Amino acid sequence: MSVTAIALRPLAAYGALRLPLALLELPMFVLLPALYHQTHGLSLGVVGAVLFAARLVDAVADPLIGVAIDRSGSRASLRRWILLGLAPLALGFTAMLHPVGGPAALPAWLALTSLVTYLAYSCVSIAHQAWGSTLGTTASERTRVTSVREAFGLVGVVTAAGLLATGSTGALSVCFVALAVLATIALQAAPSPFAGAGVARTPGGGGGGTDTQALRPGDPAAVSGGSGGGRTAWREIFGNRAFRWLLAAFVLNGIATAIPATLVLLYVRDVLGASERMGAVFLIAYFLSGALGMPLWVRATRAYGFRHAWLLGMTFAVLAFVWTLGLGRGDWAPFLAVCVLTGLALGSDLAVPSAWLAAIINDAGHAGRREGAYFGVWSLATKANLAIAAGTALPLVAWFGSSPQGVGTQHAAESTLALSLVYAALPSAFKLAAGVLVLLAPTPDHAGRADAHPPGAPS
16 A cells, blocks of 8 residues: 655645744844843843753753643644644743843843743644654655745744844734734644554564554544653653664754854854844845755755765755854855855755654654654753853853954954854864764664655555
C-alpha cells in the first residue's frame, strides 16, 4: 500500500500559524535589547541578565508543557493547546513592547512580560511542532512539512523586519493579533494529527527491530496520550541515543544562530555605521533569501539525506559569514551580500533538524505517544540557546566597551573589533563544532536516506 502525500492546501493551513509566531520572534530576540537599552536607558548588562534569567526559567517549563500535551490524550488536544495559548501570548507580547513605569521598574516589567510571552509561546509552538511531526513518512516528505511551515515563518520574519524599529511597536502588536486570528481560522482546514502519517513502530519494538504498524485517523494508537509520568517520558526520550546526538548538534548550532541575532542591530550601528532603517533592509534580505532558498533544501534532503543536507548548509553559512570579520564603517554592500548568502543557507537550519527529529521519534517507537515530550525538550534547547546568547554575548560586548558613545572615541577601534569578534568569530566556532557532531552522529540509516521508508513501512 502506498502512502499518499499530503496536499499543499491543507499543509499550508497547518503551516500558516508559523507566520504570526515568527512575527513576534524577531522583536522578542532582536528588538528587545535595542528597545530597552537605547529607548529606555537600561544598560546592556542589565538587559542581558534579565533576559537570561527569564528565558532560563521559561526553558525549564518547556519539557513539563510537552509532557502535559502528550497526556492530554486526544488528537483534538493539540488544537486546544494552541487556542488556549494564543490569548495570553498576544497580551504578553503587547505589554512587553510597551513598558510602563519609571526606570527602576523596567527590569521587573521586562522579566514579567517576557515570562508570560515565552510560556504562552511555548504552549502554542510545542503543540504546533508536535502536530507537524505526525505528518509525513519519508525524509523528503517530512522535510516538505517543515519547509512549508518554516516558509510561513520566514514570511513572518520578513514582515517583522520591515517593522523592526523602536517606533513600530504598536504596528507589530496589531499585526500579530490579526495574523493569529487568520491562522486560527485556517487551522480548521489542516490535516488531523497522524492523518497520513502512516508508520510508527509498535511500543516495545525497540530501535532495531522491524515490527511496525500503520497509524490511521481514529486508530487508538494514534490518539492515545503518552503513558506514564514526566520521569517515564524523559527517561524514554533521553534513552534514545540518536536523539541525544541530534539534540547536542542542535544546541551548538542554535547558539551559533542566536548570538548574531542578539547583536545584529548593534553590529549594524556600531561597526557598519548604518541606520536602523538599513538594519531592517539587511534583515529583510537575509530572511527573504532564506524563503527563496527553502526549496533547495527539500531537494538536497531528497538527494543526500538529512545529515549531508544539513552539513552542506552549515559549511556554506560559515564560509559566507566569516567575511564579516573584515568589514567596517560604510561596508554596507559587502554585508548585504553576506546577508543574502547566509540567508540561502538558513533553510537547512529551519527545515532539516525538525524533520530529522520526526524520523527519530518514529524509529524509536514513540510516534503517537511522545511528540510533546520530545518537542518540549527541543523547545527547552532553543530557549537555552537564546538565554546563553543573551547572557554571554551582550555582557561580553558591554565589558569590552562597545556602546553608542564608543564610536568616534579613542576606544572606537577596540570596541568595534570586540563586537565583530563576538558577532562573527564566536558563532562560526559554535557552528563548526555542531557540524562535527552531525558528521559523527549515530543515526538510523532510514532516517538519513532520502525517501527511504522505515523498515516495514508501506511502499
